[in-house]
Amino acid sequence: MPAEAKADSKNARPAPGASAPATPATSARSTPHSIAHPASPPLTERQEARRRRILHASAQLASRGGFDAVQMREVAESSQVALGTLYRYFPSKVHLLVATMQDQLEHMHGTLRKKPPAGDTAAERVAETLMRAFRALQREPHLADAMVRALTFADRSVSPEVDQVSRQTTVIILDAMGLDDPTPAQLSAVRVIEHTWHSALITWLSGRASIAQVKIDIETVCRLIDLTDPKGR
Numbered sequence: 001m002p003a004e005a006k007a008d009s010k011n012a013r014p015a016p017g018a019s020a021p022a023t024p025a026t027s028a029r030s031t032p033h034s035i036a037h038p039a040s041p042p043l044t045e046r047q048e049a050r051r052r053r054i055l056h057a058s059a060q061l062a063s064r065g066g067f068d069a070v071q072m073r074e075v076a077e078s079s080q081v082a083l084g085t086l087y088r089y090f091p092s093k094v095h096l097l098v099a100t101m102q103d104q105l106e107h108m109h110g111t112l113r114k115k116p117p118a119g120d121t122a123a124e125r126v127a128e129t130l131m132r133a134f135r136a137l138q139r140e141p142h143l144a145d146a147m148v149r150a151l152t153f154a155d156r157s158v159s160p161e162v163d164q165v166s167r168q169t170t171v172i173i174l175d176a177m178g179l180d181d182p183t184p185a186q187l188s189a190v191r192v193i194e195h196t197w198h199s200a201l202i203t204w205l206s207g208r209a210s211i212a213q214v215k216i217d218i219e220t221v222c223r224l225i226d227l228t229d230p231k232g233r
């Protein structure tokens with residue numbers, strides 16, 4: 001983390017909207033594997049527009065040069081906000097890039113909803129969904145690498161942002177499964193699937209796995225869904 005980010009983050013106030021409360025649906029789904037955080041006041045329209053500019057600038061810089069290209073001063077300049085204001089929203093580059101990943105997943109979710117997966121079984125639909133999300137990240141390898149590195153570097157201070165990424169991934173998987181009220185066993189399977197997808201992304205980014213191997217791993221872990229289906233017992 002840059003020295004200036006560490007220094008400023010000590011005095012920074014909680015980021016506006018950084019730990020926005022989950023919706024009732026996502027809260028129920030994510031409670032077993034996420035920590036509850038106090039809800040932040042909703043952003044005003046102007047604050048939300050500013051936050052969107054910041055996230056857009058972060059994604060643009062990361063797409064061009066990866067993790068190292070995302071410098072807080074450049075993000076502030078690109079998004080037309082004061083540097084101090086940027087740090088009030090995101091106390092460090094890691095906070096910013098993890099929030100950028102949540103934002104990217106949210107966009108992917110919207111795209112997936114417009115064209116739902118067509119598999120016959122829940123396992124097939126989840127595997128197709130995750131591969132589509134993976135291919136979207138594959139088209140922006142520098143951005144994907146920057147976001148994954150931020151998740152890897154994240155400490156406890158970034159827990160709200162990391163929880164948001166986990167919630168969003170969980171909702172994407174449960175939507176593909178067609179579940180509104182998953183059992184504890186199904187939520188456990190979802191967690192394992194999330195871990196595998198994240199690990200597959202890391203190994204691919206580091207050049208230790210091919211796309212074909214990623215597909216095999218994701219299809220294999222998604223079979224856990226069939227094992228936890230109450231109707232299949």
